[in-house]
Amino acid sequence: MSDSDSTGAGAGGGTEADTGAGAGEGAGVLPQQAREIADGYAVGGAALDLGALLWDGTCLPGAQIRIPLGMLNRHGLVAGATGTGKTKTLQLMAEQLSANGVPVLLSDIKGDVSGITAPGPPGDKVAERAGQVGQQWEARGFPCEFYALGGIGPGIPLRATVTSFGPVLLSKVLQLNQTQEQSLGLIFHYADAKGLDLVDLKDLRAVVAFLVSDTGKSELKGIGGLSTATAGVILRSLTAFEQQGAGDFFGEPEIDTAEFLRSAPDGRGLVSVLELAAVQDKPQLFSTFLMWLLADLFHDLPEVGDLDRPKLVFFFDEAHLLFNGASKAFLDSITQTVRLIRSKGVGVFLVTQTPRDVPGDVLAQLGNRVQHALRAFTPDDAKALRATVKTFPNSPYDLEELLTQLGTGEAVITVLSEKGAPTPVAATRLRAPQSLMGPFPAAELDAMVKGSSLYGRYAHAVDRESAYEKLTAEHEAEQRAAAEAAAVDTAVKGRKAGTQQKAAKDEESLVEQVVGSGMFRSLARSVGTQLGREISRSLFGTARRGR
Incomplete structure (x- = not known):
């Protein structure tokens, strides 16, 4: 630390004081204006000692500057x-x-x-x-x-988890505009309501992708919807953000x-x-x-x-x-x-x-x-x-x-x-x-x-089941159901025997199978029970589950 003197002079002037160890310890008499300043920093209780008053270019150790x-x-x-x-x-x-x-x-x-x-x-x-x-x-x-x-x-x-970081702060980091920030808020609202934990960035990407898919685009229709263009901007921003190495900052343990x-x-x-x-x-x-x-x-x-x-x-x-x-x-x-x-x-x-x-x-x-x-x-x-x-x-x-x-x-x-x-x-x-x-x-x-x-508590990242894993599993279940449906359909068409009524019953059963095994019922079963558990968010939209 340099010991350069201040050369600023007091506007009111005043004579220089003798230096000493401190107030009451043989310090010289302070000039009137310097004493008035020093009196303003007299503290009866505990305080931080910042330093000594400078007056007319002289340091006065008898005039201590303190913060209560x-x-x-x-x-x-x-x-x-x-x-x-x-x-x-x-x-x-x-x-x-x-x-x-x-x-x-x-x-x-x-x-x-x-x-x-x-x-x-x-x-x-x-x-x-x-x-x-x-x-x-x-x-x-x-x-x-x-x-x-x-x-x-x-x-x-x-x-920090993406859920607790919240949409407002994340929008600031991603440099989104007001419209995009509002859309990100809707995405968080949906994930909160459905119990889809946004632990890391891939969870958020999965939810955004789902909400603009043929299956999920109707989920936000009643509260404004999410345009494909806005979703694209958010996804591109997330990708660029992750490529900068920012993905390490989001996750657990939080x-x-x-x-x-x-x-x-x-x-x-x-x-x-x-x-x-x-x-x-x-x-x-x-x-x-x-x-x-x-x-x-x-x-x-x-x-x-x-x-x-x-x-x-x-x-x-x-x-x-x-x-x-x-x-x-x-x-x-x-x-x-x-x-x-x-x-x-x-x-x-x-x-x-x-x-x-x-x-x-x-x-x-x-x-x-x-x-x-x-x-x-x-x-x-x-x-x-x-x-x-x-x-x-x-x-x-x-x-x-x-x-x-x-x-x-x-x-x-x-x-x-x-x-x-x-x-x-x-x-x-x-x-x-x-x-x-x-x-x-x-x-x-x-x-x-x-x-x-x-x-030991925070050193190693943990990747538990969250929104990405849930939506991926349900998407895979839907694909399996579609494949099974295609196989059954092929078998039905290939049959040389059987009545039209029996074929109709097979097709009706097939529809039930697709709806029952796909994302429709699976999503409702896995996260529908979370309705009513939406996270209560405070300033900046920050929040944590279970607090």
């Missing part, structure tokens, strides 16, 4: 240009949450957050940063579980999101690190999958109201990918999820480059802000900078100048106080993480993953 632990379910935003220290800020916050007994779910896009499980090496730069911000630095590692989407990359395989709420035996919160470096070329998939995890937590967790500390804090990296190309209905669902999951004890931090990446209705739900430096190299950059400044409360700083001059590991911060009011804007030099600031060695990471108690 009870306010973390009011959500937040960590933003800044590439290379400004956002990842280390996530690591710093995750460490302290774990130390306070709060589980964390953290996405690792570049593969460099895995070091949180190991103690960081001491060094001159770390010691210098700790001295500047009044930090008692000690090398520490934190309890972690590592996950990987579909087992691609190092980690316990993370899968992850139980309650795994993310666990604590280590020593009482520290477990840090669940989702390793995404191997799939970073599939941004639509991993960003939407992260949204599924959040929606599933919302679906399962009970209402708890305001707690003294959250049950889980969820860091959503590369958040702008979630909003790119999203429909209004999709954005509405995100807004509703973020707004309502607070009362279930979950805090959500979106991580992106500028607040402009986040829709206004969602941004309004983010009470805690950590804004790293922005660059203004182009007219678009300058416009983004001005828009960012407008999202902050009034400040004694010249924020438009300050945000371009912050060094790596420095940020402009405003959070919610213990009373729920916004704190004064504070330029801050952030603390150094205590864990390893880099990737954990691959061989040791692999050994840790395979040694996890969860590995």
Whole structure:
């Protein structure tokens, strides 16, 4: 982490303060405006220590910038240009949450957050940063579980069934238009009602193919039907999606999101690190999958109201990918999820480059802000900078100048106080993480993953009987019945003896045989009993059977 000084000066001026170990420990007298800012971050209860106040280019360790632990379910935003220290800020916050007994779910896009499980090496730069911000630095590692989407990359395989993923999120991944999304919703509705479990992508393909076949095309006629053209688009999208290797992400055993709420035996919160470096070329998939995890937590967790500390804090990296190309209905669902999951004890931090990446209705739900430096190299950059400044409360700083001059590991911060009011804007030099600031060695990471108690539960995919197997078996039964019918018909025509009445009876028996043995009666018998068991779907259409 770089130790560059901020050169942003307070608009109100003020004399420089002597540096010291911390408030009440021999620190010099703070300038009036700096003290007013510092007073806004005084916390009576448990809190995350982010760093020390910067004023007139000087770091003041007697003015600590903190976030009350009870306010973390009011959500937040960590933003800044590439290379400004956002990842280390996530690591710093995750460490302290774990130390306070709060589980964390953290996405690792570049593969460099895995070091949180190991103690960081001491060094001159770390010691210098700790001295500047009044930090008692000690090398520490934190309890972690590592996950990987579909087992691609190092980690316990993370899968979801197509049924639970739902039509809205799947439409986002497949980049379907509104009409195609509505048609996909009908397909899910039919599969839910008929008890056809959509476990993996071949199950969904089988149901789509059945609903446009001569036998199945009438099934949706009463509720709008499914056009052959739309079905073709969906099938082609599924095929292309699977050819990209995405088929591994859908299937069983499906992850139980309650795994993310666990604590280590020593009482520290477990840090669940989702390793995404191997799939970073599939941004639509991993960003939407992260949204599924959040929606599933919302679906399962009970209402708890305001707690003294959250049950889980969820860091959503590369958040702008979630909003790119999203429909209004999709954005509405995100807004509703973020707004309502607070009362279930979950805090959500979106991580992106500028607040402009986040829709206004969602941004309004983010009470805690950590804004790293922005660059203004182009007219678009300058416009983004001005828009960012407008999202902050009034400040004694010249924020438009300050945000371009912050060094790596420095940020402009405003959070919610213990009373729920916004704190004064504070330029801050952030603390150094205590864990390893880099990737954990691959061989040791692999050994840790395979040694996890969860590995045996989720490591190997299971392909049980589901929609594909049911529909395939019934199609084969129909073909056998048709073959038997053809054989009987040939035999009837070849007979030289027998009366016309007997032949008619044989043909009548043949029709009964075809209808009785084919998909008609077989489908009704195998899935007709599932009527009335349609899955109840929540936001984004996510759901699970038997919950």
